[in-house]
Amino acid sequence: MKKEQVVNCQFSVWYPIFKNHTIKSLILPLPPNVIDYLLDDGTLVWSDDESTATVTAPEFPEFNAKVLEAINALDGHVFPKLNWSSPRDANWIALNSSLQCCSLSEVFLLFKSSDFITRDLTQPFIHCNDDSPDPAIQYELVLRKWSELIPGGEFRCFVKENKLIAISQRDYTQYYSHISSQEDIICQAILKFFREHIQYKFLDEDFVLDVYQDSQGRVWLIDLNPFGKVTDSLLFTWEELTSGNSLTANQADNAQQERPEFRYTTSEVTVQPSPCLSYRIPRDFVDLSTGEDPYKLIDFLKLKKGQQEDEETEEEV
Numbered sequence: 001m002k003k004e005q006v007v008n009c010q011f012s013v014w015y016p017i018f019k020n021h022t023i024k025s026l027i028l029p030l031p032p033n034v035i036d037y038l039l040d041d042g043t044l045v046w047s048d049d050e051s052t053a054t055v056t057a058p059e060f061p062e063f064n065a066k067v068l069e070a071i072n073a074l075d076g077h078v079f080p081k082l083n084w085s086s087p088r089d090a091n092w093i094a095l096n097s098s099l100q101c102c103s104l105s106e107v108f109l110l111f112k113s114s115d116f117i118t119r120d121l122t123q124p125f126i127h128c129n130d131d132s133p134d135p136a137i138q139y140e141l142v143l144r145k146w147s148e149l150i151p152g153g154e155f156r157c158f159v160k161e162n163k164l165i166a167i168s169q170r171d172y173t174q175y176y177s178h179i180s181s182q183e184d185i186i187c188q189a190i191l192k193f194f195r196e197h198i199q200y201k202f203l204d205e206d207f208v209l210d211v212y213q214d215s216q217g218r219v220w221l222i223d224l225n226p227f228g229k230v231t232d233s234l235l236f237t238w239e240e241l242t243s244g245n246s247l248t249a250n251q252a253d254n255a256q257q258e259r260p261e262f263r264y265t266t267s268e269v270t271v272q273p274s275p276c277l278s279y280r281i282p283r284d285f286v287d288l289s290t291g292e293d294p295y296k297l298i299d300f301l302k303l304k305k306g307q308q309e310d311e312e313t314e315e316e317v
């Protein structure tokens with residue numbers, strides 16, 4: 001994979017091209033001091049002076065005002081991303097285990113807890129095999145209008161030389177009966193969407209797009225990713241997708257009819273644990289971070305700190 005492919009898949013590059021077919025979003029350049037804060041290993045610092053805990057993140061008044069204005073323009077609830085990734089691996093820390101944010105501090109909490117966000121900031125070209133110098137990146141905060149997407153409606157589409165060669169159910173850990181019963185209809189709707197709105201319109205001829213079919217059957221673009229290892233190949237392997245050989249015995253038939261290979265989880269027996277599970281912390285801790293009180297987790301941390309200090313004092317005595 002070339003660095004240029006990664007550069008082209010930044011949100012601010014693809015969004016203007018496909019604006020009419022995706023979720024409304026706003027892009028704010030990330031000021032350098034905010035990037036430094038996100039990268040700072042001191043992570044989350046909580047003040048414990050008063051009975052009401054507050055997050056003692058540095059203040060960024062100007063940036064905060066811009067973010068709040070953007071959130072308001074997107075009806076008050078947003079899904080946050082950086083140039084490529086969302087903090088999908090950090091949802092356990094948020095209120096209600098959701099990526100939904102209403103303020104900059106909620107965005108910070110997710111971003112600072114996410115390995116995917118750190119990878120965007122520190123190693124965006126990790127899977128590239130050309131030895132050209134790393135292109136300069138202007139980091140950006142992407143705020144997308146919050147939309148309740150049903151996981152069974154999400155599909156990942158692999159495009160090679162501007163042809164849609166493969167489609168995978170995105171949430172492959174679950175079995176969705178409507179997918180097997182409507183396989184043809186779903187596949188045709190995605191192919192039609194691709195041909196009418198995506199094909200030949202992007203800067204590269206190889207890429208991966210995530211789409212969503214809503215309850216009315218309408219297809220939307222959710223995200224665009226590089227065609228290569230940095231992107232999860234889900235129910236395919238990258239060897240299959242890149243080798244040029246047939247994906248399956250059906251591929252000759254599919255090619256004749258210009259139909260992509262469509263894979264989905266076919267029975268409940270194959271249901272697997274969630275891929276982000278390894279990013280999580282123990283259940284007790286998760287319980288503390290969910291629920292009605294956003295500061296429960298903070299209180300817990302304070303409690304632990306307090307106990308530690310008591311123990312230390314006892315030792316000294």
Ligand SMILES: Nc1ncnc2c1ncn2[C@@H]1O[C@H](COP(=O)(O)OP(=O)(O)OP(=O)(O)O)[C@@H](O)[C@H]1O
Pocket residue numbers: 023078079081084085086087088116144145146147148149151154170210222223225232
């Ligand atoms: N605007 C939105 N509102 C609510 N949920 C969303 C929104 N956009 C995306 N999601 C959910 O978050 C998931 C991840 O979104 P997205 O593909 O943009 O993130 P990503 O980090 O780039 O993921 P990947 O690394 O798999 O490409 C989607 O599968 C979808 O379920």
